[in-house]
Amino acid sequence: MTTSSLKLKDLVNKDIRLAPGHRMCQGCGAAIVVKMALLAIDKPVVACSPTGCLEVTTCISDSTAWKIPWIHSAFENAAVTLAGVETMYRALKKRGKISQDMTFVVFAGDGGTYDIGLQSLSGVMERGHDLLYICYDNGAYMNTGTQRSGATPFGASTTTSPAGSAVPGKLQLRKDIVKIMAAHNIPYVAQASPSHHLDLMRKVQKAVSISGPKFINILSPCHRGWRSKADDAITISKLAVNTCFWPLYEIENGKMKLTHVPKEKLPVADFLKPQGRFAHLFRPDNAWMLEDAQRQIDAEWAALQATQACEASGN
Amino acid sequence: MKTRIITKSTCKPVISEPGNSAVYKTGAWRSLKPVFEAAHCSSCLLCWLYCPDMSVIVHDGKMEGFDLDYCKGCGICALECPGKKGEKAITMVKEDIL
Amino acid sequence: MKKMTAVTGNEALAEALRQINPDVCAAYPITPQTDMMQRFSDFVADGLVDTEMMLVESEHSAMSACIGASAGGGRVATATSGPGLALMWEMLYVASGMRCPIVMAVVNRALSAPLNIHCDHSDAMGARDSGWIQLWSENAQEAYDNFIMAFRIAEHPGIRLPVMVCMDGFIISHSVGVMDFLADDKVQRFVGNFTPQDALLDVERPVSYGPLIVTDQYHEYKKAQNEIMDSVFAVTEAVASEFEYLSGRRYGLFESYRLEDAEIGIVVLNSAAGTCKDIIDEARENGVKVGLLKPRLFRPFPYAAVAEALSHLKVVCVLDRSDSFGAFAPLYVEIAASLYPREQRPVLLNRIYGLGGRDFMPEHVEAVINEMTDIVSRRIAATPKKYISLRQYY
Numbered sequence: 097m098t099t100s101s102l103k104l105k106d107l108v109n110k111d112i113r114l115a116p117g118h119r120m121c122q123g124c125g126a127a128i129v130v131k132m133a134l135l136a137i138d139k140p141v142v143a144c145s146p147t148g149c150l151e152v153t154t155c156i157s158d159s160t161a162w163k164i165p166w167i168h169s170a171f172e173n174a175a176v177t178l179a180g181v182e183t184m185y186r187a188l189k190k191r192g193k194i195s196q197d198m199t200f201v202v203f204a205g206d207g208g209t210y211d212i213g214l215q216s217l218s219g220v221m222e223r224g225h226d227l228l229y230i231c232y233d234n235g236a237y238m239n240t241g242t243q244r245s246g247a248t249p250f251g252a253s254t255t256t257s258p259a260g261s262a263v264p265g266k267l268q269l270r271k272d273i274v275k276i277m278a279a280h281n282i283p284y285v286a287q288a289s290p291s292h293h294l295d296l297m298r299k300v301q302k303a304v305s306i307s308g309p310k311f312i313n314i315l316s317p318c319h320r321g322w323r324s325k326a327d328d329a330i331t332i333s334k335l336a337v338n339t340c341f342w343p344l345y346e347i348e349n350g351k352m353k354l355t356h357v358p359k360e361k362l363p364v365a366d367f368l369k370p371q372g373r374f375a376h377l378f379r380p381d382n383a384w385m386l387e388d389a390q391r392q393i394d395a396e397w398a399a400l401q402a403t404q405a406c407e408a409s410g411n
Numbered sequence: 412m413k414t415r416i417i418t419k420s421t422c423k424p425v426i427s428e429p430g431n432s433a434v435y436k437t438g439a440w441r442s443l444k445p446v447f448e449a450a451h452c453s454s455c456l457l458c459w460l461y462c463p464d465m466s467v468i469v470h471d472g473k474m475e476g477f478d479l480d481y482c483k484g485c486g487i488c489a490l491e492c493p494g495k496k497g498e499k500a501i502t503m504v505k506e507d508i509l
Numbered sequence: 510m511k512k513m514t515a516v517t518g519n520e521a522l523a524e525a526l527r528q529i530n531p532d533v534c535a536a537y538p539i540t541p542q543t544d545m546m547q548r549f550s551d552f553v554a555d556g557l558v559d560t561e562m563m564l565v566e567s568e569h570s571a572m573s574a575c576i577g578a579s580a581g582g583g584r585v586a587t588a589t590s591g592p593g594l595a596l597m598w599e600m601l602y603v604a605s606g607m608r609c610p611i612v613m614a615v616v617n618r619a620l621s622a623p624l625n626i627h628c629d630h631s632d633a634m635g636a637r638d639s640g641w642i643q644l645w646s647e648n649a650q651e652a653y654d655n656f657i658m659a660f661r662i663a664e665h666p667g668i669r670l671p672v673m674v675c676m677d678g679f680i681i682s683h684s685v686g687v688m689d690f691l692a693d694d695k696v697q698r699f700v701g702n703f704t705p706q707d708a709l710l711d712v713e714r715p716v717s718y719g720p721l722i723v724t725d726q727y728h729e730y731k732k733a734q735n736e737i738m739d740s741v742f743a744v745t746e747a748v749a750s751e752f753e754y755l756s757g758r759r760y761g762l763f764e765s766y767r768l769e770d771a772e773i774g775i776v777v778l779n780s781a782a783g784t785c786k787d788i789i790d791e792a793r794e795n796g797v798k799v800g801l802l803k804p805r806l807f808r809p810f811p812y813a814a815v816a817e818a819l820s821h822l823k824v825v826c827v828l829d830r831s832d833s834f835g836a837f838a839p840l841y842v843e844i845a846a847s848l849y850p851r852e853q854r855p856v857l858l859n860r861i862y863g864l865g866g867r868d869f870m871p872e873h874v875e876a877v878i879n880e881m882t883d884i885v886s887r888r889i890a891a892t893p894k895k896y897i898s899l900r901q902y903y
């Protein structure tokens with residue numbers, strides 16, 4: 097496995113393969129996620145993004161922020177579009193027309209992953225294509241104006257699940273995309289956060305060293321949709337991790353491991369409070385929602401810990 | 412990079428100048444500006460890592476300031492800067508609007 | 510001497526695929542195309558080709574994979590039918606808009622609902638505005654020949670557009686016909702090596718595919734795409750004459766059959782042309798001056814040449830195996846558009862036949878010919894649009 101240094105003093109000497117001049121909002125988490133992931137990879141990368149914020153802001157008109165080969169074809173098919181590229185790579189390698197080593201990475205939003213892109217993603221995972229699929233999860237369809245997605249957290253007010261007087265925001269839970277991916281029995285699945293950059297980059301580095309399909313779900317703060325502050329992408333993702341809203345773990349060859357355990361598990365309200373999309377949860381009449389949110393998180397966290405303990409004990 | 416004239420021979424939505432977005436100066440979007448105080452810098456390089464716009468300039472492992480051509484003024488670098496002895500090395504100030 | 514072989518249409522195209530041995534083939538099973546890809550999968554399994562097969566989970570993914578593979582920088586082929594083509598719809602426009610020279614066999618099938626697996630042309634007609642070049646084929650021989658020529662047209666440096674080769678589901682795909690295969694080496698030499706353009710897999714020269722194009726350029730992109738289509742006529746003819754040299758078989762943009770001295774004519778696509786030609790021969794023996802025009806290149810459409818071939822007629826009946834509900838059917842619309850600029854032009858009829866695999870029989874052709882004769886002799890007035898070959902219920 098590649099073990100080139102992930103120390104910042106070494107990373108600063110690397111070319112960042114995403115150029116400035118991209119049109120993401122100031123302080124966008126997606127840019128940070130892509131930057132960290134690319135820094136963690138040494139090989140040439142061929143990338144693909146579905147329609148969404150990252151795509152429309154990095155490749156527009158005659159201008160591209162990508163310094164690597166990159167393709168966008170539509171919204172629901174990033175995994176299979178890149179699998180097509182990867183298959184052509186194998187075909188041309190077999191026929192002696194390409195010799196260079198390279199790695200294939202999808203950078204897709206949660207809508208393009210959890211929802212409309214799930215079928216093609218599942219097919220790619222099942223067929224075992226050699227690529228890494230990174231979902232930058234900002235928990236809504238941001239590019240089209242913050243509509244709810246299958247990744248939108250319980251309680252969040254979005255433009256299609258607004259907190260009104262009759263319905264207090266999104267009442268359904270998030271899909272557990274990491275478990276869905278793990279159920280494909282692929283060699284590597286993980287969840288990461290830009291607040292824990294070393295953990296994130298180690299996961300990406302490990303993923304690209306493994307052949308076959310890999311999936312990493314990465315929290316990607318969007319202060320526009322989350323209605324928080326432009327400077328809080330890192331602070332808020334740290335709160336997501338330390339409240340266990342966003343547990344950091346990996347599943348390697350079926351074996352689950354928590355890669356970070358918060359020293360002190362904070363109440364989820366600490367993560368929700370700075371975000372306007374959850375403001376209504378702090379009204380007295382919605383106290384039950386806050387309690388529900390906490391219960392869900394406690395249950396997921398307990399389940400993850402139990403799984404890890406069970407696997408560690410040899411089961 | 413010029414906006415190309417779309418003809419029979421150029422009508423393919425493919426861009427062959429990697430990273431040419433750099434001609435687009437997003438610094439113009441900024442209303443707040445980061446200011447660097449080298450004396451308080453511990454060279455942790457977190458600001459370089461976190462900046463979504465590749466606008467933190469580092470030479471020989473040392474933070475040296477900002478590329479204001481692209482810095483959108485989000486303030487992440489300032490918020491996350493650990494600085495030295497309780498003093499941050501980055502602060503955000505209002506951009507002068509002439 | 511030519512070696513004639515009895516095969517089905519699907520076998521013929523699977524054989525063409527074997528001879529061409531594309532780099533990547535992504536497909537999803539759907540009747541009546543399935544058996545073509547099954548046959549090709551056998552060739553892969555037995556090592557007769559070294560194509561990378563992608564057996565994806567839907568036609569939308571098949572076309573998406575073809576686009577990725579084509580942008581990657583190699584030769585790509587696929588096949589589908591009816592609902593499969595309909596599911597690809599969004600990606601068809603992406604394939605042509607991104608200038609991916611993909612070749613696809615379309616084994617024509619009706620669209621749901623109601624569910625029906627048999628032949629009509631609703632699938633390909635629904636894709637006629639997608640920016641794909643369309644070649645239509647009367648029988649297995651023409652489908653095979655078109656399929657081989659399709660790669661040369663698609664990959665021509667001035668074109669670089671996807672091509673669909675249509676043949677009738679079941680009627681051609683599953684019935685045995687006698688045909689002449691070209692030798693493997695002849696096909697390979699004719700098709701030649703694939704020349705990549707803007708290959709995504711060239712990591713030394715990174716390119717970005719698929720930018721957001723806003724109002725300042727999109728309109729021009731589409732105009733330019735239309736201009737490329739204008740170049741397709743000459744390329745298709747040049748490829749056909751090279752192919753004639755190779756095979757002895759001659760193909761134009763459309764086929765004119767006994768039209769020169771005709772008074773009335775039929776326009777029809779694909780397999781029904783065969784039945785029509787037989788009945789035309791019989792009618793000719795009885796002194797009826799009838800001919801036929803069978804488009805081969807439907808996109809782009811050769812309007813002026815078609816008008817030249819038809820304008821001297823008194824009545825033309827356009828037979829459509831698909832419909833536009835509440836409107837004239839697609840082939841009729843093209844023929845009407847061809848003839849409109851001509852001062853002298855025939856009376857035009859639109860007859861819908863054979864939907865969902867309804868048999869198209871000699872008596873249907875006879876009835877059409879009789880109707881046109883009656884219109885010429887003013888015994889009856891012309892009804893613009895009608896369904897023929899309807900069943901009578903008592």
Ligand SMILES: Cc1ncc(C[n+]2csc(CCOP(=O)(O)OP(=O)(O)O)c2C)c(N)n1
Pocket residue numbers: 147148149150171172204205206207208209234235236237238239240245
């Ligand atoms: C087939 C199709 N349906 C809908 C859309 C509209 N659309 C474009 S991007 C988008 C949302 C993207 O959300 P996500 O994948 O989460 O990425 P984000 O913008 O949040 O980064 C939607 C709904 C589309 N482009 N194509």
Ligand code: SF4
Pocket residue numbers: 119120121122123124125126149150153234238239317318319320321
């Ligand atoms: S809307 Fe959100 S995800 Fe989209 S560019 Fe802006 S900050 Fe990033």
Ligand code: SF4
Pocket residue numbers: 123445461462463464465466467477481482483484485486487488489
């Ligand atoms: S303010 Fe934001 S864009 Fe500017 S240098 Fe700091 S992190 Fe980068």
Ligand code: SF4
Pocket residue numbers: 451452453454455456457458459474488491492493494495500501
């Ligand atoms: S974050 Fe602050 S202390 Fe660290 S390198 Fe940047 S300016 Fe210096």
Ligand SMILES: [Mg+2]
Pocket residue numbers: 205206207233234235236237238
């Ligand atoms: Mg999103």
